[in-house]
Amino acid sequence: MFPTSKVFSVLGIPIHVMSDYPKWLLESLKQEKGAHVVTLNAEMTMQAQQNPSLNKIIQNAELIIPDGAGVVMYLRWLCWQKVQRCPGIELAETLLQVIGQQQPDKTVFFYGGANGVAAKAANYWQQKVPTLNIVGTYSGYHSAEEEEQLLQTLAELQPQVILVGLGVPRQELWIAQNRHLCPQAIWIGVGGSLDIWSGSKNRAPAWLANNNLEWLYRLYKEPWRWRRMLALPQFAVKAFVYRLTT
Numbered sequence: 001m002f003p004t005s006k007v008f009s010v011l012g013i014p015i016h017v018m019s020d021y022p023k024w025l026l027e028s029l030k031q032e033k034g035a036h037v038v039t040l041n042a043e044m045t046m047q048a049q050q051n052p053s054l055n056k057i058i059q060n061a062e063l064i065i066p067d068g069a070g071v072v073m074y075l076r077w078l079c080w081q082k083v084q085r086c087p088g089i090e091l092a093e094t095l096l097q098v099i100g101q102q103q104p105d106k107t108v109f110f111y112g113g114a115n116g117v118a119a120k121a122a123n124y125w126q127q128k129v130p131t132l133n134i135v136g137t138y139s140g141y142h143s144a145e146e147e148e149q150l151l152q153t154l155a156e157l158q159p160q161v162i163l164v165g166l167g168v169p170r171q172e173l174w175i176a177q178n179r180h181l182c183p184q185a186i187w188i189g190v191g192g193s194l195d196i197w198s199g200s201k202n203r204a205p206a207w208l209a210n211n212n213l214e215w216l217y218r219l220y221k222e223p224w225r226w227r228r229m230l231a232l233p234q235f236a237v238k239a240f241v242y243r244l245t246t
Contacts (some may be wrong), residue, residue: 002027008079010071011235011242013045013055015064017075017083022094024063028186029099029106029160036061036175037188039088041068042235044168049238054169057176065091070235078243089193089203092163095186096125099161100132107133109154112140112165113194120198135159140166155181162187165194 005018018024028035038044038061048055058064065086066072072085099106108125110118118137125132135157138150154162162185164171171189179187195201 006081008075008081010040010074011045011049011238013040013048013058013064015040015066015071015075017066017081021063021065021086021091022098025091025095025186026098026103028062029103032184033062034179034183035063035186036179037088037091037186038064038172039067039086039091039189039191040064040071042070043068045071046235046238047169051169054172057172060176070239074239078239088188088190089196092188092190092193095161095188096132097129100125100129104131104133106161107135107157107159108161108163109135109157109159110137110163110165110194111150112138112163112171112190113198113200114141115139117194117198117200118165120200121194124197124199151178151181154178158182158185160185163190163193164188165190165192167191 003018003020003024005016005024007014007016009015025035025037036057038058040058044054044058048058065088066075066083067086067088069085072083075081075083096108099108110122112118113121116139118139122134122137126134136153136159138153142150159182162175162182164175164187166174166189168189168191171191175187175189179185192201196203
């Protein structure tokens with residue numbers, strides 16, 4: 001049975017609030033119901049305000065989780081919900097661990113990152129959970145011909161969990177365009193998770209993440225992101241106005 005969820009609106013974007021997101025994914029796998037999982041944060045919400053295609057894709061996703069601190073604070077302070085942040089990387093890690101240990105017949109595919117990143121991430125998980133059935137990996141940087149080969153490979157393999165690390169909004173657009181190839185699969189946009197699993201990058205220290213300051217660590221490590229970070233104060237202002245006027 002699927003866990004029950006409540007649906008709230010964050011600047012017009014739906015978000016699902018429930019107590020057990022991994023259980024929802026496992027039930028989808030059990031019932032062979034395909035799903036697009038969106039890990040929503042403030043930056044993606046603001047992008048959706050300007051990008052109608054991205055907005056429509058998020059609206060149509062089967063599961064939208066509160067990934068970012070801004071979204072969580074919105075739900076807590078303006079919607080009065082006792083909700084916990086669910087980082088996409090942690091949700092994907094829980095899913096991989098459970099299916100590797102309990103459902104080794106389920107197959108997994110990693111797509112994204114620079115050359116070799118997906119393969120290194122897969123190797124990390126293969127060592128961590130030897131029974132995890134990873135059937136393929138593919139780089140996020142390739143030619144049009146290689147893209148066709150990727151799509152053909154997915155259609156042939158029919159993996160049941162497909163983790164796509166292309167960054168926002170590219171990964172969401174790509175999933176929406178191609179999920180028909182594996183209609184029973186769970187497709188999750190995992191952003192930079194492949195980089196972290198491969199060892200190419202590090203996650204923010206836990207004390208920063210626990211205090212909703214993971215964005216500050218990313219800015220420190222990648223100062224070129226400062227323009228993108230402007231979405232955070234813009235989100236805060238728009239969120240407050242939105243709740244006052246709706």
